[in-house]
Amino acid sequence: MSPVLQSNRFMILAAIFCLAGSLATFRTEAAAKEADSKHEISAPPAKLNNATCLVCHDAGKGELKTTDADGNPKSLLGLDNNKFSKSLHGEMQCIACHQDITDAVSPHKKGPGPKANCVSCHLELWETAKKENLTKEKARLEVVVNNIEYYKNSYHARPNQDNPARPNAVCDECHHSHTFNVPPSGTSRRTDWHLSIPNVCGEKCHADQLEEYATSVHGKEVLENRNLKAADCTDCHTSHGITATLKDAFKVSVTENCGGCHGKNLTSYRDTYHGQVNKLGYGHTAKCYDCHGSHGVLRPSDPKSTVHPDNRLKTCQKCHKEATQGFTTFEPHANTHDFERYPQSWLVSRFMWGLLAFVFTFFWLHTGLWWYREAKDSKARKNHPENRGDTK
Amino acid sequence: MTHRITDELPQFRGKQVRRFGLMWRIGHLCFALSVMMLILTGMTVFYADTTWAPIVMKALGGPKTAGIIHRTCAAIMLGIFFLHLVGVSINISRSWKTFKWFGPDSLVPNWQDFKDVYGMFRWFLGKGPRPVFDRWAYWEKFDYWAVFWGMGIIGSTGILLTFPNETASILPGWVFNVATIVHGEEAFLAAVFLFTVHFFNNHFRPDKLPPPDIVMFTGSVPLEEFKREHSAQYARLVETGQLEKHLVKVPSRALTLGSKILGLVLITIGLSLLVILTIGFVGASTR
Numbered sequence: 001m002s003p004v005l006q007s008n009r010f011m012i013l014a015a016i017f018c019l020a021g022s023l024a025t026f027r028t029e030a031a032a033k034e035a036d037s038k039h040e041i042s043a044p045p046a047k048l049n050n051a052t053c054l055v056c057h058d059a060g061k062g063e064l065k066t067t068d069a070d071g072n073p074k075s076l077l078g079l080d081n082n083k084f085s086k087s088l089h090g091e092m093q094c095i096a097c098h099q100d101i102t103d104a105v106s107p108h109k110k111g112p113g114p115k116a117n118c119v120s121c122h123l124e125l126w127e128t129a130k131k132e133n134l135t136k137e138k139a140r141l142e143v144v145v146n147n148i149e150y151y152k153n154s155y156h157a158r159p160n161q162d163n164p165a166r167p168n169a170v171c172d173e174c175h176h177s178h179t180f181n182v183p184p185s186g187t188s189r190r191t192d193w194h195l196s197i198p199n200v201c202g203e204k205c206h207a208d209q210l211e212e213y214a215t216s217v218h219g220k221e222v223l224e225n226r227n228l229k230a231a232d233c234t235d236c237h238t239s240h241g242i243t244a245t246l247k248d249a250f251k252v253s254v255t256e257n258c259g260g261c262h263g264k265n266l267t268s269y270r271d272t273y274h275g276q277v278n279k280l281g282y283g284h285t286a287k288c289y290d291c292h293g294s295h296g297v298l299r300p301s302d303p304k305s306t307v308h309p310d311n312r313l314k315t316c317q318k319c320h321k322e323a324t325q326g327f328t329t330f331e332p333h334a335n336t337h338d339f340e341r342y343p344q345s346w347l348v349s350r351f352m353w354g355l356l357a358f359v360f361t362f363f364w365l366h367t368g369l370w371w372y373r374e375a376k377d378s379k380a381r382k383n384h385p386e387n388r389g390d391t392k
Numbered sequence: 393m394t395h396r397i398t399d400e401l402p403q404f405r406g407k408q409v410r411r412f413g414l415m416w417r418i419g420h421l422c423f424a425l426s427v428m429m430l431i432l433t434g435m436t437v438f439y440a441d442t443t444w445a446p447i448v449m450k451a452l453g454g455p456k457t458a459g460i461i462h463r464t465c466a467a468i469m470l471g472i473f474f475l476h477l478v479g480v481s482i483n484i485s486r487s488w489k490t491f492k493w494f495g496p497d498s499l500v501p502n503w504q505d506f507k508d509v510y511g512m513f514r515w516f517l518g519k520g521p522r523p524v525f526d527r528w529a530y531w532e533k534f535d536y537w538a539v540f541w542g543m544g545i546i547g548s549t550g551i552l553l554t555f556p557n558e559t560a561s562i563l564p565g566w567v568f569n570v571a572t573i574v575h576g577e578e579a580f581l582a583a584v585f586l587f588t589v590h591f592f593n594n595h596f597r598p599d600k601l602p603p604p605d606i607v608m609f610t611g612s613v614p615l616e617e618f619k620r621e622h623s624a625q626y627a628r629l630v631e632t633g634q635l636e637k638h639l640v641k642v643p644s645r646a647l648t649l650g651s652k653i654l655g656l657v658l659i660t661i662g663l664s665l666l667v668i669l670t671i672g673f674v675g676a677s678t679r
Contacts, residue, residue, distance in 0.1 A: 270440070270441065271572075272572065273437065273572070275440075276437045276438070276440035277437065277440070277455045279440040279441060279445075280436070280437070280440045280445055280446050280449045280455065281446050281449075281450075282449075282454060282455050284455075284456075285455075320556065320557070322557040323556075323557060323560065324557050324558075324560040324561035325560060325561065326559065326560025326561065326562070326563055326564055326565045326567070326568075327556070327560045327565060328565060329564045329565030329566060330560070330565030330566070330568045330569065331565065331566060331569050334566075334569045336573065342566075342569070344566045344569060344570050345566070345569050345570060345573060348570045348573050348574055349573050349577070352573060352574060352577035352578065352581075353577075355577075355581065356577065356580070356581050359581060359585065360581075360584070360585075363585065363588075363589045364588070364589070366512075366513075366516075366531075366589075367588070367589055367592045367593075369513070369516035369517070370512070370516060370592075370597060371592070371597060371598065372516070373515060373516045373517075373518070374597050374598040374599055375598040377522070378598045378599060
């Protein structure tokens, strides 16, 4: 995430919070009256419905402006009702989520109800579903609840370093709560939705990574060739359960995530010390991205690739500081069944298997027969009248 | 036939026959301990895919610590091996003129060993008498020389992998691929050989039950057992009147008990290692 972007965003947020706080606590009676008379649309309605909200919050009316209690201009959240009504939540009342809004007055006098909160609402719905034995019918809700669990343990849910009062990212920073919908699978809208992932992650927060990703073999496939099979952010990082990349947990799981597509390479990697230690749960040995690069990964044949023969020694030297020329011809993905590509490994593994087979066939046969004969002889000896009571 | 001889020599009753000197026994113990530790640390990486491996690795203190343990034990093992080579060289050079390379006291395989292998298989199949052995039976000689092979193969590949920068400055990179395969497979061979064949020959065959055989800790065997297991040597020593030279007192109760406990502990560790190796092997072949 660009620190400039991030800090700007929080400055604005902080300003809004301060403003709201000062309005609620320090507004004088007179000022309040003046403000009320200025912005009151009508007498407070008996019941707030979406139409009432849209009187002010309709994005179709262009840029929405109002003034705060001190008369300073302030932009107003706009809602595209057309998009909202088609969204998953399109049939819901605004105040079903925005429970702290109790009036149609600008600025709102916040009530005691909670602010809009995706997590608590979905968890409540799930609890109700469980009570009513509707968990099977509400399978999708279960997915949401599981994702909430993943999210709660994710890096995004942890307090932000610059502003510990809020998490690194909340639901609607990725999901656009007022238009959120998952298009049916197999439709072109679903494809569009899927292909938008890099932009969702990159646009607001992870701009540098997006820029690099766009130049990579994955990024070109996804963004230019609309190839759904190529990796987007979530294929490597996961979505809701995303973890800090500096932690061992990520370093261990990312190899599996790459292996989800690059299965054979994961298998051959697991036969090397790098892969074995990684499998044991430790992140310090080379992982896919240590050699191949991460967001900017290129084909090995690309002269700019970190694993291109010309760049390989430098890549090895990232970890093996004193690495010498022979490192570049080490095969980190060798196997023992491809004679064309890895003749030495093929030959030596055949030899070792032959040796093992020969040694164990001979000696286990020797052992088994010895056991049989000696047991038989020792029984005969014990049963012999002369030797009764003879131990050993 | 031979068992009649002691009847004629009652003064030897209750005595034991010295088989291994103190240095050999200490060497064997250190060798066994370092090899077991090498197997544990190495196989945990070799079979990283198993459910036991991460638990063992955590107990060892992580791969970096395990690596230090592995290389320390390797240095101990190779050190003992080279000290042994020095000791053997000194012994042979002292008796250079009289040392019979293919004689009964030499570990060098001789024609009799091949005849003994044949004789043993005939006995196994009930087609002949049980062969009698001199000081070193052929399987004992095999155990001895197998270590040379193991040291050469596992040791040399281990050294290549321990010093990658030096290795890669003179050798191509596929040497690492080959060394990794050879090191692991040969170690598997050695470990499984030790914990099945070596254990069976020395501790688990019907004549040796119950385990453990403690000759490698006390250094001596009861005369009765010596007569049975090394009949040819016994007869030779009696005939040449040299038996008395090899007789020692029965080891103290403390040494005997301690040796039995140590033996059982080492056997238990070895069999436990065999179990986790089997789990790893079966898991790898069914994946």
